[in-house]
Amino acid sequence: MKALLIGANGQLGSDLVKVLTDVDLIPLCHRDVDICEPVGLRETLRRHAPKMVLNMAAYHKVDECETNVEKTFAVNTHGVRNLALACKERDCTLLHISTDYVFGGEANRRVPYTEIDLPGPINVYGVSKLAGEYLVRYILDRYFIFRVAGLYGVAGSSGKGGNFVELMLRLAREGRDIRVVDDQRTTPTYTGDLARQIAAVIKTEHYGLYHATSQGDCTWYEFAVEILGQSGLNPNLSRARTGDFGEKATRPAYSVLENRALQRIGLDLMRPWQEALGAYLQEREAA
Numbered sequence: 487m488k489a490l491l492i493g494a495n496g497q498l499g500s501d502l503v504k505v506l507t508d509v510d511l512i513p514l515c516h517r518d519v520d521i522c523e524p525v526g527l528r529e530t531l532r533r534h535a536p537k538m539v540l541n542m543a544a545y546h547k548v549d550e551c552e553t554n555v556e557k558t559f560a561v562n563t564h565g566v567r568n569l570a571l572a573c574k575e576r577d578c579t580l581l582h583i584s585t586d587y588v589f590g591g592e593a594n595r596r597v598p599y600t601e602i603d604l605p606g607p608i609n610v611y612g613v614s615k616l617a618g619e620y621l622v623r624y625i626l627d628r629y630f631i632f633r634v635a636g637l638y639g640v641a642g643s644s645g646k647g648g649n650f651v652e653l654m655l656r657l658a659r660e661g662r663d664i665r666v667v668d669d670q671r672t673t674p675t676y677t678g679d680l681a682r683q684i685a686a687v688i689k690t691e692h693y694g695l696y697h698a699t700s701q702g703d704c705t706w707y708e709f710a711v712e713i714l715g716q717s718g719l720n721p722n723l724s725r726a727r728t729g730d731f732g733e734k735a736t737r738p739a740y741s742v743l744e745n746r747a748l749q750r751i752g753l754d755l756m757r758p759w760q761e762a763l764g765a766y767l768q769e770r771e772a773a
């Protein structure tokens with residue numbers, strides 16, 4: 487299968503490049519193609535004639551999105567529409583990545599969200615990603631949408647300049663006091679695992695919407711405790727609450743996803759988040 491990977495040097499994109507070795511993969515970076523430029527995008531698809539396009543491109547600095555609303559919708563919504571239309575024109579399947587932040591409006595929720603739960607985003611980023619999802623579903627018959635959460639990978643997020651694990655390790659090694667929010671519950675997910683999960687599903691014809699995170703859930707504080715514990719570091723770590731750092735965006739208190747659609751097709755390969763973190767720490771050492 488010939489596939490075009492957009493955003494190939496990002497965090498998840500670079501792990502997909504490592505995993506999709508049996509695919510005739512054309513990895514493209516932002517300088518090669520911009521999903522906000524429909525003419526160039528269509529030309530890129532015409533030139534390479536892929537059977538599938540995998541879209542990693544997004545604007546996901548959640549606080550910046552609150553004030554850069556135009557850019558947020560340009561990339562996460564209109565850019566995704568451009569891509570879906572270009573795929574339709576060339577009869578291509580589209581794989582698109584969405585987010586747990588399409589949920590969050592139910593303040594007292596403590597049951598993981600499945601694919602049939604009604605989304606309710608509470609920040610600009612979440613609204614723009616949900617609108618992108620809807621456009622993919624409206625325009626195309628053959629698509630895969632993966633809602634993912636709390637990504638960390640060896641490449642680090644190019645959009646955010648690193649990842650949460652690396653930040654914790656750096657602050658601890660610098661001997662700094664660390665404060666982390668303990669009232670936002672999600673599931674941190676290793677992009678190496680996620681790339682293998684995506685690779686398994688896109689080889690099937692089980693098109694549709696999937697939740698794909700590691701198993702289990704934690705707060706960011708609990709995640710920090712596990713990172714530092716597994717790394718043998720013992721800095722002064724304390725709990726913070728949402729709003730303590732003056733963040734612009736409202737974040738969900740609970741956005742845990744259940745991989746129900748993956749379970750239904752017998753392809754849920756994701757492991758508990760603690761094990762996945764261990765694998766990441768080993769991989770970064772090896773790298």
Ligand SMILES: NC(=O)c1ccc[n+]([C@@H]2O[C@H](COP(=O)([O-])OP(=O)(O)OC[C@H]3O[C@@H](n4cnc5c(N)ncnc54)[C@H](OP(=O)(O)O)[C@@H]3O)[C@@H](O)[C@H]2O)c1
Pocket residue numbers: 492493494495496497498499515516517519520521522541542543544545546561565583584585586634635636637638642643644645646
């Ligand atoms: N990171 C998370 O914690 C998280 C959580 C939930 C969902 N997600 C979703 O997961 C996906 C992948 O995230 P990630 O952390 O791997 O992202 P990332 O590391 O920031 O990678 C995004 C890639 O897209 C490229 N890109 C940005 N705007 C583009 C445009 N207009 N046209 C073409 N390419 C563009 C970036 O290039 P440049 O850097 O050169 O611009 C980069 O290569 C995104 O859809 C994101 O919304 C992420």
